Structure formats: C-alpha cells, structure tokens
Amino acid sequence: MDIYTTLFEVIDMRSFSNLWFWIALAVVWSSASYWVLGVPFDMIQRAKRSKGEALADLEAIVDVKVRRMLTIGEVSGLWVLGFLSFALTAMGVMAFLYWVEFAQAVFLMFLPLTFVGMQTLSTAVKIRDRQLAGDDLIRALMKQRFWTQVIGIIAVFVTAMFGMWQNLELGAL
Numbered sequence: 001m002d003i004y005t006t007l008f009e010v011i012d013m014r015s016f017s018n019l020w021f022w023i024a025l026a027v028v029w030s031s032a033s034y035w036v037l038g039v040p041f042d043m044i045q046r047a048k049r050s051k052g053e054a055l056a057d058l059e060a061i062v063d064v065k066v067r068r069m070l071t072i073g074e075v076s077g078l079w080v081l082g083f084l085s086f087a088l089t090a091m092g093v094m095a096f097l098y099w100v101e102f103a104q105a106v107f108l109m110f111l112p113l114t115f116v117g118m119q120t121l122s123t124a125v126k127i128r129d130r131q132l133a134g135d136d137l138i139r140a141l142m143k144q145r146f147w148t149q150v151i152g153i154i155a156v157f158v159t160a161m162f163g164m165w166q167n168l169e170l171g172a173l
Helices: 003-010 019-034 041-050 052-096 101-130 134-171
Strands: none
Touching (some): 019 101, 041 052, 041 134, 052 101, 052 134, 101 134
C-alpha cells in the first residue's frame, strides 16, 4: 500500500464530510460577523461603553473604511460585480447541473457572503450620506452585525442540511 491510498482511506476528501470544510465555514462566518465594515467588533463595544477617545477612534476608522469601500465601488464596482456574477454562476452550474460536490460546498459558502457584501455597501452608503456619528454610527454598525449574523445562521443551517442530505445520499450508494 502506498501513502496516498492510506491517506485517502483515512481522510475523507469529499467536501461535506470533511472536517476542514466545516472549520473553514465556521472561520468564514465568525470573521464576517467580527469585522463589521472592516472594523473589529471589540472596538465598537469599547466605543459604546466608554465613549470619548474610543468613540473618536471608531469614527475615524469607520470614515476611512467607508471612503475606501465606496471609492473602490465607484472605480471598479462594475468589474467586481461582473466577475463575481460570472464566478457564482459558473460555480452554481458546476454545483447543481454537473453535481460537483466541491462546487456545491464553495457555492454554499460564498453565495450568502455576497448578500453580506451588498448589505455592507448599503450600510457604508447610509453612513456617508447621513454622516452618522456617535450613537447613531454605533447603532448602524450593530445593525449591520446583527444582519450578518442572521445571514450566517441561515447559511450554516442550509449548508448543514444540504451536506447531511448529500452524505446520506452518497452513503447509501
């Protein structure tokens, strides 16, 4: 027996029955809910509790992140949208027309993140247009985090149900 045969017998290389896929999914969603508009959540909490200098720091960082995000959107937004649409469509076709399990896993991981990205851009526009600061800014960031977590919970649930169905289906063969 060679080493590759042994490894593939010990480690299941299919996506939904692979521990590494589930670890990656958990890391993706915990990171997405921790970094709100590119700002760490603990910084938002600190600004909410202590105000003063922590709030000024939060406002400065959010201002930089919002301007950067919206500038990128204005300069290359259509290209990013086109590439993302192409990549998700190609992944969706491979996933559900050709039934490639890896494509299914990637599609189920990244499709919900596009909704988070759209909401993040919407929140950035709202912050810029309304010139939110202080408690209003914190409220907008907390709302963004809440909806990111809701999307994440739904995405993990759907992925888990689909993955279990996939494993049961393939296990029956």
